[in-house]
Amino acid sequence: MIRTAIAGYGNLGKGVEAAIARADDMELVCVFTRRDPESVKPAGDVPVVSMSEMAAWKDKVDVVILCGGSATDLPHQTPEVASVFNVIDSFDTHANIPEHFKNVDEAAKAAGTAAIISCGWDPGLFSVNRVYAESILPCGNTYTFWGKGVSQGHSDAIRRIPGVKRGIQYTIPVPEALDAVREGKNPQLTTRQKHTRECFVVPEHGADKEAITEAIVTMKNYFDEYDTTVHFISDEEFVRDHSTLPHGGFVMRSGITGKATKQHIEYSLNLGSNPEFTASVLVAYARALKRLYDEGKTGAMTVFDIAPAYLSPLSAEELRSHLL
């Protein structure tokens, strides 16, 4: 059994607990938290331990799965935990990945541990598909579309606007753009041509709806480069229709081989729950991490460095017989 621990018990941590429960070769040893451990109630019967006491669990845990946020938690947490445990995170601030990799790699190598960073679906499975597709079709264009799904960052931005009681934002790929890529037209797409944004807002009593709409659609960096629609709904509608976190998207590679033969590779996800799916990716790669560590691997890795066989509970013989 691979002994895992979760650090941070929010939506992602809950998803990891559920994913571990579905893995016959893995067990959850404990949950680490920065909150008062008494206040955290895991779904299963598992101890909750203060993050300050992590080190005492060194010999009881094979992999710590970090479930904190990329903005403030993971940049320091992943290197710190890597100095004691094998560790995996879903760090998703694309621009800072090289720096984060370096920090985690140094900490892990110094401690003789192994780490995987930026493991989810983007970065993660989408990245893997970009590498396969670009390696196989070197002559072509890669397109990534996101959605339909909830963007947490954009939803947070809406909720900061005065007069907004509740708000949620869906990113939606433009169907005509998807079609143009699939037809091998290799379009050059502007930000506006790739995605639209749809917002659902519950206004405070007496709020100025026109002002809210104006504040949303003109918001720099978030909405001003997009065609955005804003719908005002009731509290009841919000709870009924907008309480899950669906997401997904598409990675497409449109290329040519030979003289001018069109070839199209497409990978897509349609996710009922973004955090539960990200958690499932983390758990499969936690299995890989333990195996690679057992083979003597130390330092930081990404999804690019890990062969598919490491993710599966099946043996190499079983994989060749049943899935090749």
Added chain:
Amino acid sequence: MIRTAIAGYGNLGKGVEAAIARADDMELVCVFTRRDPESVKPAGDVPVVSMSEMAAWKDKVDVVILCGGSATDLPHQTPEVASVFNVIDSFDTHANIPEHFKNVDEAAKAAGTAAIISCGWDPGLFSVNRVYAESILPCGNTYTFWGKGVSQGHSDAIRRIPGVKRGIQYTIPVPEALDAVREGKNPQLTTRQKHTRECFVVPEHGADKEAITEAIVTMKNYFDEYDTTVHFISDEEFVRDHSTLPHGGFVMRSGITGKATKQHIEYSLNLGSNPEFTASVLVAYARALKRLYDEGKTGAMTVFDIAPAYLSPLSAEELRSHLL
């Protein structure tokens, strides 16, 4: 530069030559053939060598890319070539993969060479996607659909029927089946419900069309379990509309996470040329093979054993910065 050789110069071999020409870090050193070397004319300026003289090229070639057929060539050719060279093939007789792997593995380990078998899109990229998807969503069902595309085996079967001058067969996934899987209905699909078969036949002068149709649609193992349509066309139409070898298909994993959250992973290929695309996969994995051999790896491998980074000409730093 990675020095490659092609063994067998048919459609696949021609595709490999074209794919190597698009790889800046690879060169084609020679073409090996069982035919009279004088009769083989590569597109590029490259020597053609009799297969019987392969061994003399041992120190000039890093990887031999085998482009023969799975029925009679590869079962003996891959182990034989592995006893001298690093070698890669696209062996696609699924049921015989374990035996083929064993034969190639033994030959390669004895010789200190490295080999990759069954490398194309199915087996190959589809297999990789089955492993990723099943590892991440252990609770669910996997579906593979093929087409729309030309099945060489079924086309050959048509051409053996008396009165058939030319014939080609397209395998087509049933749209309702694709939709049912995408909607998370987890359908149990019969052979007939998954694919239809469409045939285009040029009859010999005076041939009995009804007899040809009957012979096709009732043919055991090839057509009897499918809904098959047969179209009779002219020579001119055949040459104009059916002279390329398109193919493709879909790998879908429909699963649940958490209590009952639906999650859907889909990978698809829409290929203008099946052999040119298979060739492109072989060339990317030939790059990986050379790198793994340089790291000391010997014996047989499959796509499951190879991390994505090995396929790309980019460095690990470049991949992390640009594609993660």
